[in-house]
Amino acid sequence: xIRAPDVxxxxxxxxxxxxxxxxxxxxxxxxxxxDERGAELDAGTWSRVFREAAAMGVLQVHLSxxxxxxxxxxxxxxxxxxxxxxxxxxxxxxxxLDAPRLASLQRSGLDHVxxxxxxxxxxxxxxxxxxxxxxxRKLAFARSVTELGLALTVNVVIHRANIGHVAALVELAAxxxxxxxxxxxxxxxxxxxxxxxxxxxxxxQVGQAMQAMDAIRAHYRGGPVIDMVVPxxxxxxxxxxxxxxxxxxxxxxxxxxxxxxxxxETIPGLEFWSVRDxxxxxxxxxxxxxxxxxxxxxxxxxxxxxxxxxxxxxxCRCQAMALAGDAAAADPAxxxxxxxxxxxxxxxxxAAVPDGGYMYRGRAVRA
Amino acid sequence: xxxxxxxxxxxxxxxxVRLHFDAxxxxxxxxxxxxIIEMEGPAHDILRRCDGLHTLDQIIDELxxxxxxxxxxIAGDVTDMLADLAARRMIAAA
Numbered sequence: 001x002i003r004a005p006d007v008x009x010x011x012x013x014x015x016x017x018x019x020x021x022x023x024x025x026x027x028x029x030x031x032x033x034x035d036e037r038g039a040e041l042d043a044g045t046w047s048r049v050f051r052e053a054a055a056m057g058v059l060q061v062h063l064s065x066x067x068x069x070x071x072x073x074x075x076x077x078x079x080x081x082x083x084x085x086x087x088x089x090x091x092x093x094x095x096x097l098d099a100p101r102l103a104s105l106q107r108s109g110l111d112h113v114x115x116x117x118x119x120x121x122x123x124x125x126x127x128x129x130x131x132x133x134x135x136x137r138k139l140a141f142a143r144s145v146t147e148l149g150l151a152l153t154v155n156v157v158i159h160r161a162n163i164g165h166v167a168a169l170v171e172l173a174a175x176x177x178x179x180x181x182x183x184x185x186x187x188x189x190x191x192x193x194x195x196x197x198x199x200x201x202x203x204x205q206v207g208q209a210m211q212a213m214d215a216i217r218a219h220y221r222g223g224p225v226i227d228m229v230v231p232x233x234x235x236x237x238x239x240x241x242x243x244x245x246x247x248x249x250x251x252x253x254x255x256x257x258x259x260x261x262x263x264x265e266t267i268p269g270l271e272f273w274s275v276r277d278x279x280x281x282x283x284x285x286x287x288x289x290x291x292x293x294x295x296x297x298x299x300x301x302x303x304x305x306x307x308x309x310x311x312x313x314x315x316c317r318c319q320a321m322a323l324a325g326d327a328a329a330a331d332p333a334x335x336x337x338x339x340x341x342x343x344x345x346x347x348x349x350x351a352a353v354p355d356g357g358y359m360y361r362g363r364a365v366r367a
Numbered sequence: 368x369x370x371x372x373x374x375x376x377x378x379x380x381x382x383x384v385r386l387h388f389d390a391x392x393x394x395x396x397x398x399x400x401x402x403i404i405e406m407e408g409p410a411h412d413i414l415r416r417c418d419g420l421h422t423l424d425q426i427i428d429e430l431x432x433x434x435x436x437x438x439x440x441i442a443g444d445v446t447d448m449l450a451d452l453a454a455r456r457m458i459a460a461a
Contacts, residue, residue, distance in 0.1 A: 009391050057391035059403055087398040112383040112400045151383020153400050179456050180400045222372050225456050
């Protein structure tokens with residue numbers, strides 16, 4: 001275990017301002033049980049959290065949710081983040097953010113906007129988002145962002161319904177004036193786990209998408225920066241999840257619980273501390289949840305003696321929990337994991353399930 | 368590491384990119400979308416002149432004077448660094 005004072009200061013803070021969201025994306029990785037509006041931290045508490053974060057070394061804050069624009073006091077929250085000295089990134093669906101409101105966020109000091117787009121075609125995009133007219137509003141919003149001179153990233157979550165369109169999605173993002181495109185293959189945590197069989201692409205589709213990405217990167221050399229979250233159900237090595245548990249970033253939920261990663265509450269038995277009760281620096285350094293998988297002491301074989309243990313940190317703890325039934329096991333995405341074959345078989349069998357519609361959060365029917 | 372790109376005549380920091388002094392780590396950093404680049408050596412002195420007003424030649428002149436170094440050597444260092452940052456969309460044309 002890494003002991004204080006050897007715990008490095010974090011660089012990034014994901015601030016989940018609310019779990020409320022007008023969209024109902026089937027790949028939503030927020031938990032099944034959402035924080036209620038009445039439990040949300042107020043702007044004054046967020047302001048304190050931002051000041052504490054900046055004082056301990058955090059450089060960037062990502063204002064996320066749910067849909068952060070569902071907060072009426074979003075401009076105050078942006079201003080507080082910027083006043084604390086943090087690079088302020090808004091992660092939004094665009095719903096609830098018109099041009100005047102966006103301009104007010106810019107005046108509050110917003111540095112960057114990340115907009116989600118679901119697909120190239122409006123009918124498909126709106127079906128994925130579970131919201132009629134969302135796509136058209138996103139395109140209009142992207143124009144507002146660039147007209148104001150704000151920096152824009154377009155994020156697309158990739159899954160079976162849009163994996164054939166990765167090149168066209170990057171082209172769409174470039175045409176909207178995005179300086180950066182994030183092509184993120186779906187990860188199956190929280191609500192997304194319920195839709196895994198409807199979202200999972202085949203191995204062949206993943207291979208074709210990776211080839212298409214190589215071609216589009218070459219085509220856009222000098223154009224937008226293209227970042228990718230790689231699909232790991234068919235991988236041989238795990239991703240370096242979060243850059244290491246409790247090493248680079250932290251996540252504050254709408255009601256103030258501090259998590260080492262977005263999905264950490266899927267791991268039973270972890271004790272999370274809240275910003276309502278303790279200073280952020282003490283939570284980062286001492287809370288049981290952050291200490292649980294920090295460093296390498298918690299590892300077993302095959303991780304413990306692996307040459308890559310400081311590189312990939314054993315992969316993702318939540319995925320080890322979900323698929324190997326043990327959060328301290330190797331991530332099954334690793335070919336050295338005993339659960340690796342099971343994970344690949346599971347992906348292949350779910351990718352073969354015919355399209356049967358999605359389970360939308362809060363809605364009774366599949367569509 | 369990405370490829371190099373042409374350096375604009377009057378470079379400036381791209382939208383969404385700014386310099387920040389990181390007091391915790393006692394270092395200047397360049398912050399951008401999902402990017403944190405620690406400034407080493409003369410990087411901060413170069414980038415704070417990327418204001419859309421200085422030309423590349425003026426930046427090189429001022430750095431050569433500041434570091435009392437051979438202009439040709441400074442020119443290579445400045446151009447290499449800015450070409451790399453241009454390819455990563457961290458600097459842009461004025």
